[in-house]
Amino acid sequence: MQIDLIASLFSLAVLLILMGLWMLAASFTRDEAHRQQMRLWALANLVMGIAYGLFSSRLTLPLGWTLVVANFLLALAYGAYAVALASLFGQRHYLLIKILSISLGTFALYYFEIIRSDDSYRILLLAGLTLVVWTLALLHCIGAWRQQHSPHVIFMTLTLASLILVSLTRLLAAWYSSDFGYQTLPDFSAIIKTTTFVLILAPPLLTVGFFMICADYTQQRFKTLANLDSLTGINNRRATLALAEQALANQHRHGGDLCCVMMDIDHFKNVNDNHGHAVGDEVLKKLTALMQGRIRRGDIFGRLGGEEFALFLPNADEAQAAKLADTLRQAIADTHITTTKGGALQVTVSFGVAQRRHRDEPLSQLLSRADSALYEAKHQGRNRVVVM
């Protein structure tokens, strides 16, 4: 099979520029959390498009300089891919290693292409140094894959692994062949044909993979946001009750105790009326942080709405739950909450505790009993714990 390499390279250049523009446009409409990474990737695609455009015009432009500039742009674009990946996955960038590899590669290119006109060493060095950048990109993907087995991260990992394999093959081929080069394009060896094919295919595949990972992340972020209370950042009512249902189902299966603690800030209306709604919001946030710092990892804590919170304690009986509730109550009562408006204020909280009576008691009933206990605490004068 004869491959028209020049036409393939030119088509790839056009494809990459179009993909870059598409990614850039998409970055404006997508979740802002990944906007910067998408723009960096888009820029890399545009740069890579220019690089492949230069490669395709190698027969019309001065060959040596065209190769040096095009390969430099290519390395830069792959470096940007790796940085965008690291940033998307929230990992270390290893910027210094990436910059060093790209700089060394460019210098080596210049030296072997312009000064010594030695194609074998050019390919050898370029393969070696791009290998470093691709390996880092691969490590970023493996790191992300370990945290979550997303099919798109696996796709990206496999594409990068193929690139690395191809790069190694070219490296070995360059090492063992003396007249290795592209000048006799239609006749070049099967190894070069295959590896070039993979190299050409990789950037669009990686771009699609990157876009899909961004889409996955956006979906996950929105899912998480839908479960969080926007003011305090803890579970909202829906998420709290869903987690509580899970805890009840676990208790049903494995046994053990389970308690529900309902809490409500006392006379919170006065805080709003006397200090303003913004201060009320600050109080809600600070009290949430205070309580969150004092509960166990496996406990389920959430804001049911307004100034009402719920805490579900797996493997805790009534006495333990009441003890924890009283510790929280005391800690809150002792805290002077400083607000951005200046001055400190103190609030108290009432607590209602109920233990699940039997393994079949539904959540609604447990909540209702905890709520009655809370009502009783308010009725008895507030700032207290009542067990139902």
Ligand SMILES: Nc1nc2c(ncn2[C@@H]2O[C@H](COP(=O)(O)OP(=O)(O)OP(=O)(O)O)[C@@H](O)[C@H]2O)c(=O)[nH]1
């Ligand atoms: N700042 C702020 N206030 C809120 C928020 N949600 C509910 N509130 C206020 O919380 C107050 C609740 O008042 P009430 O239900 O009368 O209860 P309370 O004043 O705490 O009195 P008791 O519960 O009987 O001790 C109302 O003034 C609501 O406007 C919020 O997100 N931010």
